[in-house]
Amino acid sequence: MNDYVLEARAINKSYVLGSSRIEVFSKLYVRFEEGLFITIQGASGSGKTTLLQLLGGLEKPDKGIILFRGQNISQFSSKTLARWRAETVGFVFQSYYLLPELSALENVDLPALILGKGDRKKATELLEAVGLEKRIHHRPNELSGGEQQRVAIARALRNDPSIILADEPTGNLDEETGKQIVNLLLSIQKEKNKTLILVTHEKEIACLGDKQLLLSNGKLTEIQSNISN
Numbered sequence: 001m002n003d004y005v006l007e008a009r010a011i012n013k014s015y016v017l018g019s020s021r022i023e024v025f026s027k028l029y030v031r032f033e034e035g036l037f038i039t040i041q042g043a044s045g046s047g048k049t050t051l052l053q054l055l056g057g058l059e060k061p062d063k064g065i066i067l068f069r070g071q072n073i074s075q076f077s078s079k080t081l082a083r084w085r086a087e088t089v090g091f092v093f094q095s096y097y098l099l100p101e102l103s104a105l106e107n108v109d110l111p112a113l114i115l116g117k118g119d120r121k122k123a124t125e126l127l128e129a130v131g132l133e134k135r136i137h138h139r140p141n142e143l144s145g146g147e148q149q150r151v152a153i154a155r156a157l158r159n160d161p162s163i164i165l166a167d168e169p170t171g172n173l174d175e176e177t178g179k180q181i182v183n184l185l186l187s188i189q190k191e192k193n194k195t196l197i198l199v200t201h202e203k204e205i206a207c208l209g210d211k212q213l214l215l216s217n218g219k220l221t222e223i224q225s226n227i228s229n
């Protein structure tokens with residue numbers, strides 16, 4: 001049994017734009033234990049978003065492999081990868097990415113509908129769990145930023161993923177609302193024993209992690225661990 005829920009082995013990743021090539025990672029190794037809250041900090045442009053996209057199967061590495069519980073997801077077909085992503089990973093982004101024409105309820109149920117498992121009762125329960133029982137039929141533009149992020153969190157949880165990848169989830173929120181969102185993510189992570197990997201530039205949030213990683217010059221280093229071995 002592999003103790004690591006996610007592992008990146010010898011990852012290379014570059015972007016080519018016109019005649020220029022940006023190398024983000026060269027031989028990156030990192031692994032994440034199951035059920036932990038890991039925070040990642042790093043300067044703008046250091047590759048934090050790229051890393052989450054690779055780990056969550058939204059981007060493919062140029063070289064190297066990503067393993068989920070020991071299974072190489074980098075060799076999955078696009079279809080298999082899309083299904084794995086829908087079942088296994090919940091994404092939370094800075095900009096929420098809710099569909100504007102759908103209600104909160106419809107947005108939350110969408111990941112399950114895609115798998116042919118739509119169930120409005122379950123979506124409603126998730127909205128209740130994030131404190132939005134009175135906003136179920138609101139559209140995103142009828143919700144505050146914090147409420148939209150709560151909808152996005154409920155959506156991320158809809159297929160009961162084992163991994164939550166959160167990319168600057170508090171980036172568009174005021175400090176107080178940001179704290180509430182992080183506390184919500186943390187309580188879900190602990191209660192359901194999920195793996196939460198969260199990118200943030202806020203030190204106060206980063207230091208809440210069981211482990212704090214820093215991304216710099218294409219390498220990850222552990223700057224703090226609150227785990228006793």
Ligand SMILES: Nc1ncnc2c1ncn2[C@@H]1O[C@H](COP(=O)(O)OP(=O)(O)OP(=O)(O)O)[C@@H](O)[C@H]1O
Binds near residue numbers: 016042043044050051
């Ligand atoms: N689709 C793309 N095409 C070309 N270059 C890209 C693309 N996505 C990212 N990059 C480049 O790759 C590098 C890493 O970008 P990434 O968004 O992963 O960094 P980041 O650490 O998340 O930055 P920020 O904190 O500013 O969001 C940057 O130099 C960026 O310009």
